Amino acid sequence: MEKISYQDVNQHVIERCRNGENRAQYELYKLYSKAMFNVCMRITNDYAEAEDVLQEAFISAFKNMHSYKGEASFGSWLKRIVVNASINAIRKRREEVVALDEREAGEIPDQVDEDDMEWQVEKVRAAIQKLPEGYRIVLTLYLLEGYDHAEIGEILKISESTSKSQYSRARKKLIDIMREPQLVA
Structure with missing residues (x-):
């Protein structure tokens, strides 16, 4: 019996998503939502906003599955969408760019207890x-x-x-x- 790889299973789920199958979308969501939520959270620094951004990013990903060409891993492709959605949410939240502080950067201490x-x-x-x-x-x-x-x-x-x-x-x-x-x- 031939062994099926994780990537083959993932590709199968992606194909089902491309065909509009809701169950496949849910499977991909379950596979990637925790990691992608953490990305949203680190960027937005707001739990509720991170939840909203995550949902919008997945909706966008599912609508644009046809643009996923498999050149990078699905996780990398999705992460790019999540990062962009998080950045866009922050842009909507603020009107002005953070002013740059002209002080020199210090060194990070070498020693950790x-x-x-x-x-x-x-x-x-x-x-x-x-x-x-x-x-x-x-x-x-x-x-x-x-x-x-x-x-x-x-x-x-x-x-x-x-x-x-x-x-x-x-x-x-x-x-x-x-x-x-x-x-x-």
Whole structure:
């Protein structure tokens, strides 16, 4: 008996989605919704908005299944839709671009205490949530989602150098926030 791969199963579900089968759409939603919600949450920093963005992104993906050519994994294709939907939601939410802070970026400390790693992760997560929206988005796309600065520039409609400088300033701001006494438990 021939072994069926995950990719073959995934392709079968994608084909059924292309044919408009609701059950297949639900199967894809179940497979990817948690990971994609986390992407939405990291970018929008708002639970309710992340839920809305996730739903809109899946609707858009299902309507545009014909444009998925299989050149990248389905997850990568869907993630791009989710990232763009999250960015668009933020654009709708705000009227002006975050002003760039002209201070130099600091260095991230090299030493991490292994005994309280969980506390450190929570501290970083809380600090990222406190970043100004523009900084948080660039930092999230670069560090957590793995986009390079050219891709971030394309997504946000900014130059690659602006992405790099916002990332650098976001790192500095993140360090400043993490040094604030209210984040220390």
